[in-house]
Amino acid sequence: MQKILSDFIIGETGIVKSVVGEGKIKRRLFDMGITPGAEVLLRKKAPLGDPIEITIRGYELTLRKTEAQLVNMEVKG
């Protein structure tokens, strides 16, 4: 099932399909390891619901929902 990362619920895992958007933000997402094929777990959301925290490539990364909207995912299982 396809889903964007910002719609993930806590505990959900998936594989990165593609990253849209451009320039700075997209490059930053790539540099931090959010590239097609990477496995992602949505670990938690901040108390106010945003930003979110994910586990990717063995470490914790936080990003906002607006940035997570740029990441297309394939939901696992």
Added chain:
Amino acid sequence: MKRFALAGNPNSGKTTLFNGLTGSTAHVGNWPGVTVDKRDGVYKKCAEPISIIDLPGIYSLSPYTPEEVIARNYVLDEKPDCVINIVDATNLERNLYLTTQIMEIDVPIIIALNMMDAVEKRGDKIDAKALETKLGVPVVSISALKGAGLTELMDRAYETSKAPRKGRTVLESGALAHLITDVKIALDGQGVENPLFHAVKLAEEDELEVRAHKDTVNMVEEFKKTFKDDTFGDDFEALIADGRYKYISENFSSVITKKNKEKFASTKSDKVDRVLTHKIWGIPIFLLVLFAIFHTTFSEDFLYLGKIFGFSSLEDLGVNTEALGGKLLACFYDGAVFSPGVIINNLWNNIIVEYAFGWLVDIIAESGMSSWAIGLLNDGIIEGLKSVLSFLPWILVLFLFFSILEDSGYMARIAFILDRMFRKFGLSGRAFLPMIMGFGCSVPAMINTRTLADDKERAATVRVIPFFSCSAKLPILTAVAGAIVATFGVGNADLITYGMYLLGITSAILAVLFMRNTTLKGETPPFIMELPAYHAPQFKNLMIHLWDKAKHFIKKAFTIIVASTIVIWVLSHFSFSWAFLEDEQISESILAQLSMLVQPIFTPLGFGSQLGEFGWVFVVAAISGLIAKENVISTFATLAACLAAVASLNINGLDIEAEEGIGAVQAMINATGIGVPGLIAFIAFNMTTIPCFAAVGTAKAELMNGKSFKGTLIFWIVSSFLVAAAVYTIGSWWWTAFIWAAAIALTAWGVILYNKKAEKNK
């Protein structure tokens, strides 16, 4: 001398390694981006001394953040003899991503595989030998924290630096291999250094490279027309980033043996995190932590034990607080147990500083020097020094707590928790660290804004950092608040202090909102940040922080502050005709005459013309604060000694040397007849106006373009007049609050309307 550069991801232990190699005491913290400028030191245990350059921590060599550009330009232009790439073994995949980029530069490189002990503790294994074979560059396992493996690292780095190395890329088997090879050959033909690195960057269409190699860009454009990838289309930047990560996961998963095969295993750090960033409890816990810090530092009734159990004061118990024993006891207890911060402060001020300087003052007074020399030494320099040194304990205690927050990794979580709120003001949660650091000192806080990727966000943050009342402004707060309570018998000193901190924060928020909607308009910057694993703060690290801070502060006290105290003393004891003036004649001094000239412009703020004959003292104090904020109270102390000599003033009963400058401020109050609103406005003015020399210099360096810096100076002057005028008028005539509220609402409405119109026109 050979030069080795340290490069690596933020929070990979780079600064710890740097300290271990050079014996330096650079600042280390568990927060991505603590090193924001390059620094150097010397390693002496090799065949020859080697200069070590610590570059800022980076994730990539992209052109988008200042740190990345600093690091990249250093390696390309300064051509170090060797790059030591520090790699966090607990996070191999992402760390090697940077390695694959550095490897493309024609420079000898060695990998320092750090935190191997943490990997082993987890029960995992990394085969350093296999890694070395795969990468084709030397790999040495180290533990920067324990100092293990450093000698081997440096010996091998030294060997490595002897032979030149040609850049290699992991993209040679990818879809862009042809393009990269062709561009590289073309660049090589043009005699460009590091052709491979530039070829890859050109293929990425990196802004900096496209500008530098205009003619070669065409090759990329031509190639692009013929190229189509299934996943990425013609997005080469994406293709290259993906190529690197693909290469890493294909080649290096074999060097790691994991004990726990579960991909998203839960660690101890996660368990801590679950509590600290809890959906409901996260924010209350954060507020509690902040409260606990301020309570332990400043409270004179620790844990409210005095209130709860109704302890008796020392006076009621009949203790003689004049004798040394009683004095010592009074440092710890008086009707309530003091908080640790207060105890340290009392011991330092009432015992150490008191006795050390008291002794010196007596010697000087009896030395038989001329009266003006004794006056300069005792009333000028020593009084000034004492008042400055008196708050060294506050600074250190507060700083210790911030270091613990930073070291443990909690600071990064605070940014995570607060981001949503910060975004409302047009900032990211990352802006929180520089701002809260502002409570300690504006200088490191401003330097730290370099971790903010967006220029406009940086400018806005730099401008409001001084509003987060720094530790040097604290004595102004405690002295004036203490004097208000002692003279007028209103309120509670803690409450006034707390209120002023809140006023500073509120002004900062309003100012940021205003700027982000007018002069510094821009998109809300992104917030994509690593959350480092929690770890217990290192005692040694903490002590290094503290020692650094103390050293810096004492140096400042003995240089710039002593110098300005002397200047102020001289200006207040000599007339324009260079005649020495006795204390009583202070009104004729150069200082008084000059200040009287500018005094009228402070009238709307409550400490201008309405204060009469001696009103200029507040103006002098505020102006001397531009040199260093510590000067405000030391100026009061110097001037109070003069005013006390004017017998007609009813201040003889006051102890003007009383602790923390309260007596000095009381003397000012009696001499000028200033009221509470004027005094509060005076604090507000000092909090929001142009900060000290050092901070102004830092702001200038950080803002880089001159226009923005001039704007910043104007911003500080305007905001301090507005805030102080608001405080004074509302304090004097409560109904003016409505006028101010209406003015703010009108401005907000005007800005919104204007922005809407501008958007329509677009």
